[in-house]
Amino acid sequence: MAETTKTEKLTGSAKVYKQLREDILRMDLAPGQPLDEVGLAERFSLSRSPIREALVKLAGEGLVHVLPNRSTIVSPINFQDLPRFLDTLDLLQRATHRLAAENRTEEELAEISAAREAFLEGSRESIATNNSVPHIERNYDFHMAIARACRNPYLIRYYGQLLDEAKRLGHMRFQFKSQTTDLKPEDLDAQHKQMVEAIARRDGAAIEELAHEHANLFRGQFMDYVMANHTQRVAVTY
Amino acid sequence: MAETTKTEKLTGSAKVYKQLREDILRMDLAPGQPLDEVGLAERFSLSRSPIREALVKLAGEGLVHVLPNRSTIVSPINFQDLPRFLDTLDLLQRATHRLAAENRTEEELAEISAAREAFLEGSRESIATNNSVPHIERNYDFHMAIARACRNPYLIRYYGQLLDEAKRLGHMRFQFKSQTTDLKPEDLDAQHKQMVEAIARRDGAAIEELAHEHANLFRGQFMDYVMANHTQRVAVTY
DNA sequence: AGACGACAAAATGTCGACAGTTTTGTGTAT
DNA sequence: ATACACAAAACTGTCGACATTTTGTCGTCT
Structure with a gap:
């Protein structure tokens, strides 16, 4: 306004x-x-x-x-606690998203739906400009729009703090993988679309499962990053 | 030391x-x-x-x-969000305590057991001196000793913050109920004892249920407080 | 050459003072 | 007596300077 x-x-x-x-x-x-x-x-x-x-x-x-x-x-990125971070993100994502589906108002549903569309556009912009910011910011906005609908200020605060840290992890991944070839906004958006549908029909069990899968997708992206051998082309014998 | x-x-x-x-x-x-x-x-x-x-x-x-x-x-006590606070305390207590049972070391088990005994003593001291501090502080120590054993720094931090707020709520309840007649340390300790036993045998499902019951006990104490008619002796017609 | 200690440089921790804003109190007009 | 306007007081936000602690360097001694 x-x-x-x-x-x-x-x-x-x-x-x-x-x-x-x-x-x-x-x-x-x-x-x-x-x-x-x-x-x-x-x-x-x-x-x-x-x-x-x-x-x-x-x-x-x-x-x-x-x-x-x-x-x-x-604050340094804490690789040692990364698994525990991802566990906690999973837990609070499941909790906030389930409660959101069960308690959301029509207005909140509309905001969530709008946030989904903004994400898809931002993700495409990120690919076009090779700038990770829109993708990551709009993804944050989408999940926070859901979280806000859960109406639990404590969960909202803690989940928001975890998503903040997730932003840093996301940017770090993009910095190392400068080519955004593996970024498929349509795939992520497909999960987002299912989430919006589950929220629309107030299906708590469904969105909890979706939130869990979504968190695991993020987990997998990071395990890829951590597991990737960034030194394979460096000869250790000479 | x-x-x-x-x-x-x-x-x-x-x-x-x-x-x-x-x-x-x-x-x-x-x-x-x-x-x-x-x-x-x-x-x-x-x-x-x-x-x-x-x-x-x-x-x-x-x-x-x-x-x-x-x-x-x-910060004012937020009665409006009290139900949501108790929900979140329940959730994180279940999570931390279950993970603690599954991941604890022998050393941590010993610390938890010692914290249980300290609580029983502190609770008795509170009754004897009509001072709520030892009861509440040793209860905090007991549950935080468990939480620390879960090895998840994010859950530990968030659960700790909730327990801090629970301290204030506990003191508030004591201030209004100056007579500590309904404080039965043995009852609370019975639940604590069961928790320690569940942690000892690494029974995650059992302690999650115990943690849930324990949170509900706290919830009930507060619902009593909120529901209590503190103005029944005040005449509204004169 | 290496180790220990004194000295110097730089950064944080703290202080007292000034500026801007909000609250309080007073006086006047209705 | 009440409401409004204005002034005074109190408090927060900011500033520049000083005190303390840490870090880095140099010199001396072994």
């Missing part, structure tokens, strides 16, 4: 927080990269106080790690 | 954070109470900077609400 511009009387630290959050989730800031307070202060033309405030907020969400008396760094 | 005293070279804001967190979870600070920065600065003999930092951290955990350009307040 309104939202004339993106700068609508935000406080300084809020702007820094929002910008850094976006940079981190889009992997424009590399995991492990140190975030110097004076450097950020210069970049944003602000004092260190609002910078610190933004960093503390980000630390609360786990997006950055504060090393006491040392530099704050962008 | 070490831990000579509680003040072991902590930074100022960390001390404020820790203290405020404890005060909020123990309901020494009432929900909705405004937290004035200058007042807190005087109380802790610090500047406003470390105070603000602590408040921002607490806001990230949802323990306080920051009203822009207005005073920060202790």
Whole structure:
């Protein structure tokens, strides 16, 4: 509706927080990269106080790690806990999506359906421009539109945090697989379409199964990434 | 081990954070109470900077609400979302406790068993001194000892956050029911004992059912509280 | 040459002060 | 007496400077 511009009387630290959050989730800031307070202060033309405030907020969400008396760094991708992350994403996706199907209103159904179409378009745009952002952002929007319909603020918050981390993982995968040949938006959209249909008929059992399959698809993409031998062409004997 | 005293070279804001967190979870600070920065600065003999930092951290955990350009307040108890809170507590308790039973080590089992005994003692102390803190803290410790054994850092974090809020609810219930007549530590401990036994024999299905019953017990205590007519002795006609 | 220690540089942690906004209180007009 | 306008007070948001801690370097000693 309104939202004339993106700068609508935000406080300084809020702007820094929002910008850094976006940079981190889009992997424009590399995991492990140190975030110097004076450097950020210069970049944003602000004092260190609002910078610190933004960093503390980000630390609360786990997006950055504060090393006491040392530099704050962008949270590293935790490969060690990746299986547990995927387990949790699966669990909360099943829970939110099932509850959404059972409790959704007509209005929420319409929003979910619109989010599906936006995803398909964004995914095609990503292939056309070789830019992963639209694909990943619209996918996030679609699943969050479903999650919001579950009406459980606790599940929404936790699932949203996991999806945030999933954004970083998605971008990381795209960075290494620069050619987006294996991205088939129609395949993903086929699953999304089934989800919307299940939500439309309030079929909780069906969407829980679909959510599980969808999470496993994501899991498989990542196992591919982790298993891929990125050094096979490097000779170890010479 | 070490831990000579509680003040072991902590930074100022960390001390404020820790203290405020404890005060909020123990309901020494009432929900909705405004937290004035200058007042807190005087109380802790610090500047406003470390105070603000602590408040921002607490806001990230949802323990306080920051009203822009207005005073920060202790997060109100959200009665409207209480059913959803209890649903989520049930779900994550089942998940963490089942995984704990299936993945625990012998060392973790011993810690859980010790936490059970500590709870029984703390609960008796609470009755003797009419102070709810030991009962609630040792109950938290017991369930977190189980949760830690599930080895999933995401579930541990989210379940821990829910248990934090459960602490506040528990203290609130005790404050209104000043007589702790209905507190039967042996009953709760009986359930705890069954849980430990299920974990000992790695019986995931059994402990999931026990966790569900346990969550329902908590739910019932709260429904009693919510349903109780606290105004029955107040005349509305005069 | 390697190890230990003092010194220097840089970053974080904290402080006191100023600016902008919201709330409170007062006075006036109706 | 009530409602509105304005002023004063209180509080948050931000700033620049100082204090403390850590890190890196250099020099000396073994």
